[in-house]
Amino acid sequence: MRHSYRLVCIAMAIALSLTLSCSKEEGRVTLMIGGAPAELDYWETLLEDFTENTGIEVGLMRQPTDTDQRRQSLIIPLEAGEGDPDVFLMDIVWIGQFAASGWLEGLEPMMAVDNFETSPFFSRVIDLADTYEGRLIALPVYVDAGLLYYRADLLIEYGFTSPPATWADLVKISVQIQAAQRMTNPDFWGFVWQGAQYEGLVCTFLEFSTAGGGGLVDDSGALTLDRPENIAALNFMRDLIATFGISRPNTYTEMKEEEVRSTFQSGNALFGRNWPYAWGLHQEDGSAVKGLVGISLLPAFSGGEHAATLGGWHIGISRSSDNKEAAWQLVKYIVSRDVQLGFALNLGWNPARQDIYNAPEIVEHVPHLVQLRDIFDSAVARPNVPYYSLLSRELQQRVNAALAGTATPAEALKTAQREGIDIVDRYRQ
């Protein structure tokens, strides 16, 4: 297919004595994307491959790793109706707002032309995140769920046969191994996790609160931030730092995904909460923990359930793009089976396509992905509402204040609930 396309191009170019520019799909598109440096390098090589195969040049607009900063740098051009970026990645929690603002091009007309099917993708994710008022406005690139990373070698060394199933066990094991490790490494921590004031903190809070039987909303979708289970969960999060001393004090000032990953990767933590992406980087040459890491479900509270927040990144086309046909070619390429397989094998990302989990390469090289597959069906979603970023900002601020000890968990969540209700009411007026 690719070859015949190229041959036609070459034949036409010769016939018309033109340089190779035979299709309106050719041209240039811009892609805005962030991530860890190694991930961005991988994207560069992918885009070169895409250009080689299609003749479409792609300008990469690099963003940082932090989701909130990525959102900020993206909404400025989108709000202004600029032609660039044509294509971008969106955190699952932005899509409601982007769709309601009319910034996303509907994909169905382009899909119909190409007989593009969504059936290979996780249907729960497509329904929850990519469909707005019955229209498909995005496609999933990879799915995320919060995981527990652990130092398998250290657990064995200290006589533990499996990772902790409960939070109480995690604390107990951490206290013991941290004390022992500190004899030779004073900077060793039992458990590192995302506690800085940003979106990642909402994800960790949602995990602790859900594991404790709480959650952000009740079954009817009404906000329930200050329910007793949530207060208990936030107390526990604070205790990890202030009482048990197994999480570093800069948890609430600095710890985001990359800080957690680098602390764990440099050999300075026993347990870490992170997304699947950290796996690939932990296994890189030069990583102090290469070959020493295990992955499991985050612990439950005794008698309760395990909980993981549903995360993940989705691709969309700007309504203001001036090259939508080429943009669609790029989107199709990025969600294609081969590219998704490459993401899984090279970056450890969990494919949004279900048809990859049984691929022999996956089973051979990243078997843990097969085990993770089921987590995505039960992972807890954050509310998919257009005003989510406002709610999130409020919650981030209050939960972070409780971690820092400037408000009690009960006060912090009471305020978050009151302010949250105001946001919901304002939006609905």
Ligand code: GLC
């Ligand atoms: C990951 C998740 C995303 C989440 C973010 C929080 O990138 O995929 O959904 O919002 O982390 O930092």
